[in-house]
Amino acid sequence: MIDPSRLSLNLMTVDHLGLAEAVERCTNAGIGTVAPWRHQLDGDSARRIRDAGLAVSSLCRGGFFTAPGADDDNRRAVDEAAELGAPVLVLVCGPPTGKDLDAARTTIAAGIERLLPYAADHGVRLGIEPLHPMMVGERSAIVTLGEALALARRFDSPHVGVVVDAYHVFWDPELDHHLAGAAGLIAAYHVCDWLVPTTDLLAGRGLMGDGIIDLPRLTALVEAAGYDGAIEVEVINPALAEVPPDELLADIKARFARIGSAP
């Protein structure tokens, strides 16, 4: 069984509520940790979360190193993470600017290198998140866990790790191999499910248990790699806005309890 206190609600799951209501609903539901996205923040968010007694597991997102102005924006993201008390800034690394994936990967590595001292000074760990390969053209040239781990290892720093998101990595035939070598490098673990059929490349994700990801198996591998931190539930699907919020959060808690059980 998974300790229920490890549940963190990634607030993109309830983006339709807005941060203030999401914080209130989480408190009422007994969910003690949240992970906001930057567009949900205003000047009052850190105080609001703190006053509600909630912890923050990560801030999403920095990255997009292949875009103009990335350095300034990423330092702001670190500032915001530090203000929230988020131990991890999730990096969505950015797509290639043309057809050259190798060049994009080089640009990304250089961007992380420039950001790292600033993140370390602020006590924020950079979490390199490999995205699903279907997102390579629009969001990230880093699309496998193996590549993200190799990139993280280059820096040999406690302030760089990877984000293992079940949705993005479950298909990989090398997953077991890579997780077996990931000790000390997992900065965050995200769960949701892969629906069959999947009809949307970004927002077609399912609640845990509704798809084909063997979450108990993946969770066991992540734990075997030594990760014992927060587990974020991040489900991006507009259909969730149709569910009454308290019902949705109760459902998420119930499903979360089963991600560590034998199937």
Add this chain to the structure above:
Amino acid sequence: MIDPSRLSLNLMTVDHLGLAEAVERCTNAGIGTVAPWRHQLDGDSARRIRDAGLAVSSLCRGGFFTAPGADDDNRRAVDEAAELGAPVLVLVCGPPTGKDLDAARTTIAAGIERLLPYAADHGVRLGIEPLHPMMVGERSAIVTLGEALALARRFDSPHVGVVVDAYHVFWDPELDHHLAGAAGLIAAYHVCDWLVPTTDLLAGRGLMGDGIIDLPRLTALVEAAGYDGAIEVEVINPALAEVPPDELLADIKARFARIGSAP
């Protein structure tokens, strides 16, 4: 420059025409090789293609080893390939039946093993096609070139190889590495392009040059691995049905001429 006679039109690109018209249009356009899909065939297709003086580069598809009745259907696919004179039967290997990807991969390997003697007797090579990981839940548990090559190598047979489809593999950070070890194992090479944005998981493919795949680079890697056979243009996109067929085929020929050029 690519020898234009290496162009084979995968007939899914013009599925809206039907096989008879597609054959006629190819002949008129000076395209000498085609690759049909099984649903396009009737009892007269082999004669029709032969009488038009066209060669066949492959038949799509066998596989779906995780489905009931796969063995019988796959032997029929081999029969059809042999009748067409198709040297290769493309294998789309099938999705997991539940959440167990390892089990699906084992089932797939066993299915290929059972089919192989029949294929060899008929002079048909089985081409294991890794599909894009976004197709894992609905079409194939084999989603990386590395995995397809490892599977093909197990059989150590001239009648098993892999299909390198640019669309399915271009994102892979290990692509160069795997192609460098693929000598003798490439049974077919397919080209199209990855559009940005991509809005459909199956039928959102682009004509060569309209997307972000560095086709000259990939073509050079495939050729360096010793592949000098037909190159199939396979573009699955309903928008192509809106283009006058002769115009579409002329456009495809022009774009094909550039897939071997420096970018």
